[in-house]
Amino acid sequence: MNALVATNRNFKLAARLLGLDSKLEKSLLIPFREIKVECTIPKDDGTLASFVGFRVQHDNARGPMKGGIRYHPEVDPDEVNALAQLMTWKTAVANIPYGGAKGGIGCNPGDLSRSELERLTRVFTQKIHDLIGIHTDVPAPDMGTGPQTMAWILDEYSKFHGYSPAVVTGKPIDLGGSLGRDAATGRGVLFATEALLNDHGKTIAGHRFAIQGFGNVGSWAAQLIHEKGGKIVAVSDITGAIKNSKGIDIPSLLKHVKETRGVKGFHGGDPIDAKSILVEDCDILIPAALGGVINRENANEIKAKFIIEAANHPTDPEADEILSKKGVVILPDILANSGGVTVSYFEWVQNIQGFMWDEEKVNDELKTYMTKGFKDVKEMCKTHNCDLRMGAFTLGVNRVARATVLRGWEA
Numbered sequence: 001m002n003a004l005v006a007t008n009r010n011f012k013l014a015a016r017l018l019g020l021d022s023k024l025e026k027s028l029l030i031p032f033r034e035i036k037v038e039c040t041i042p043k044d045d046g047t048l049a050s051f052v053g054f055r056v057q058h059d060n061a062r063g064p065m066k067g068g069i070r071y072h073p074e075v076d077p078d079e080v081n082a083l084a085q086l087m088t089w090k091t092a093v094a095n096i097p098y099g100g101a102k103g104g105i106g107c108n109p110g111d112l113s114r115s116e117l118e119r120l121t122r123v124f125t126q127k128i129h130d131l132i133g134i135h136t137d138v139p140a141p142d143m144g145t146g147p148q149t150m151a152w153i154l155d156e157y158s159k160f161h162g163y164s165p166a167v168v169t170g171k172p173i174d175l176g177g178s179l180g181r182d183a184a185t186g187r188g189v190l191f192a193t194e195a196l197l198n199d200h201g202k203t204i205a206g207h208r209f210a211i212q213g214f215g216n217v218g219s220w221a222a223q224l225i226h227e228k229g230g231k232i233v234a235v236s237d238i239t240g241a242i243k244n245s246k247g248i249d250i251p252s253l254l255k256h257v258k259e260t261r262g263v264k265g266f267h268g269g270d271p272i273d274a275k276s277i278l279v280e281d282c283d284i285l286i287p288a289a290l291g292g293v294i295n296r297e298n299a300n301e302i303k304a305k306f307i308i309e310a311a312n313h314p315t316d317p318e319a320d321e322i323l324s325k326k327g328v329v330i331l332p333d334i335l336a337n338s339g340g341v342t343v344s345y346f347e348w349v350q351n352i353q354g355f356m357w358d359e360e361k362v363n364d365e366l367k368t369y370m371t372k373g374f375k376d377v378k379e380m381c382k383t384h385n386c387d388l389r390m391g392a393f394t395l396g397v398n399r400v401a402r403a404t405v406l407r408g409w410e411a
């Protein structure tokens with residue numbers, strides 16, 4: 001299912017549960033601003049190449065818009081729209097003072113050299129610098145981007161507006177990045193998983209996990225779950241997939257991935273078909289790569305009892321229905337992966353204050369926010385007699401609707 005159709009469907013279900021005014025419902029759905037720019041750069045061989053970049057600013061009722069920038073060949077306007085909307089509900093679920101936005105460039109970063117990526121990032125920043133800002137819209141990393149990308153955006157933006165570290169988060173530490181931001185989404189996944197399992201009288205230790213995606217989010221989640229005694233029995237990335245029913249040695253896998261840039265060829269497990277990762281025999285499945293991967297084609301085959309959505313919108317609404325009938329519990333993206341934007345908020349606060357926190361404070365505060373987010377979502381589940389996805393959506397949408405009305409919205 002198209003990402004925007006799926007996200008709109010979840011929003012509308014939540015709006016009905018909340019009894020939202022229909023005009024307010026419509027207004028909350030329409031993005032504040034959609035930006036589309038052409039980015040032409042000289043390639044290293046002297047030829048010119050053009051890429052299309054997007055930034056969708058969905059809503060700013062609760063504060064500056066916030067969300068990552070993705071470099072991926074499948075980036076398209078509907079997907080960026082859906083991701084921007086999800087950021088609005090996510091920042092509200094986390095109860096941090098932001099709205100939602102998302103950006104992306106349709107490109108394969110693996111096909112571009114470092115200097116081509118730098119030129120592309122700088123041209124994109126030149127095209128959008130007037131529309132982002134510390135108190136308007138604050139980008140961050142997502143798939144295919146990272147601290148270096150943020151450093152280039154910071155540098156290019158600062159040429160126009162003066163030195164502005166708080167204009168992006170997820171920066172290198174030397175440029176005002178926060179300690180703990182690199183691991184934050186994966187660490188948040190750990191805290192959210194612990195809260196969910198605790199609610200079911202269980203702990204991480206001894207449970208079998210399968211993880212799709214071994215980039216920033218998937219690799220940190222794997223490492224932290226491994227340290228807590230969880231058994232990672234299968235892992236995949238774009239290069240391939242491996243399984244080991246006795247548990248994969250995650251520190252060795254991390255070393256292998258650092259050296260070879262992928263899980264393929266790792267000797268501590270047997271190779272499997274990459275798509276089968278989602279239907280592997282495990283207790284807990286963590287999709288940490290692309291959207292829409294759990295759908296009506298494979299939902300019936302899923303063996304996990306819990307799905308932790310580290311990726312954004314990995315589950316189609318059709319799959320949601322099938323999995324719910326099977327009794328599978330899904331911890332939704334806008335709660336499960338909110339650790340990244342939560343520590344981005346801490347980074348922004350540190351930049352504005354000009355005062356750096358130590359890593360222990362960052363991680364302690366993150367745990368407090370993730371645990372509170374889970375508790376608040378559970379309250380909404382009780383109030384509306386709904387599953388965790390609708391609990392999270394009603395929580396987020398309600399907070400944004402309240403802020404919108406308080407700011408003077410009238411039908």
Ligand SMILES: NC(=O)C1=CN([C@@H]2O[C@H](COP(=O)(O)OP(=O)(O)OC[C@H]3O[C@@H](n4cnc5c(N)ncnc54)[C@H](O)[C@@H]3O)[C@@H](O)[C@H]2O)C=CC1
Nearest residue numbers: 142143144185213214215216217237238289311312337340
């Ligand atoms: N980086 C962050 O702070 C946050 C990221 N997310 C979400 O988490 C997901 C992963 O993001 P990152 O880890 O940052 O990206 P990343 O670029 O660091 O890693 C992506 C991983 O997915 C793998 N991958 C790509 N296509 C695949 C496929 N077809 N099958 C299996 N694996 C595939 C890549 O090989 C890589 O291991 C995305 O959905 C992103 O939106 C959500 C919240 C915050």
Ligand SMILES: O=C(O)CCC(=O)C(=O)O
Nearest residue numbers: 067068140142340341344
């Ligand atoms: O850290 C941020 O500001 C945004 C992270 C993000 O893009 C996401 O949560 O999907």
